[in-house]
Amino acid sequence: MGALRRAWKAVLVVSAVCAIIFSTRQSFRASVPSLSASATSRASTDTCKPGLIPVTIRVPGGAIHVSFAPGPFDLREEEMLTWVRRAATAVSTYYGSFPAAHTRLRIVPVEGEEGVFHGTTFGERGGFTRIPVGEHTIAGELESDWILTHEFVHLAFPDMPKRNHWIEEGLATYVEPIARVQAGQLKPARIWRDMVRDMPKGEPDVGDRGLDNTHTWARTYWGGALYCLRADLTIRQLTDNRKGLQDALRAIVAAGGTLDKQNWPLERTLRIGDQATGTTVLEQLYAEMKDEAVQVDLPYVWKQMGVAVHEGKVNFDDHADWALARIAITQPRPMQPVQISSELSGQTTDDRGDAAPSSRFP
């Protein structure tokens, strides 16, 4: 492990610069994609056409109460519910069980459009997701949709203030494709190809002042995802691949850290995750990245993970130094969630694990 730890050290280049871009606080979590504003504005909210019949979908750990805003869909209701089940199954698979015992989902038809538009998820009363879907959406578009899975991932972390919004979106961005692979809905090659393409968007730009202070779209979604990737790889390095970010996130949910919780400071939440892995990775990476523009040497990371993309085609090197970590990230884990008390033991960062200095992190 010594050689590997030394290898991490080469990954970091830190730079700090000035200026902050602020955005207004949002009390909900919106999904990543660029959105057709016109389509959203046409989302049916008050039409005399009846909606489909409400139904409750049960998945391991939770029930999703699905309702439909008035308006027509070309698809049959059962086809829509298959889409909901698929997203819920991916999230249940990743977290070991669905992160909300009872959550509500409102599907809103968008007149004359097709495809899934950005959703919003609120924490109130166990969670509520609203997602616009085009009237003329076809089954294949629902089958390839990632947005609903992204929204359900939001249920699995406490509600954070604006400065920490990046962790919520970063987790949803990072976990969503991995959860879908673990559930057998995507191939690993697809998500690593996409991450190689998209993860550089999370790197700090000129004027960046760290994740807590730079509220751009790229830093919120992909900067947060970059934090998650570093955390996952580092936990796996420090635990000889026995633990990963997934174990930390399961522990946070098991301790009650879900979206309906509003007064969970990020440090406390991360500490619960760190306890589950016996490390201090989440806390240390947060301390490092929250106020500083931390650049990650992504080409080095992909090389170490054994991921190469050429003309859109992925080649894996399973003999690369971190190949086992890459493989483990997308392997399904047992469904039982980790049980960790939400009452912290009073340990300090220095008391726990074989914590590594931040310079060892990728």
Ligand SMILES: [Zn+2]
């Ligand atoms: Zn989101």
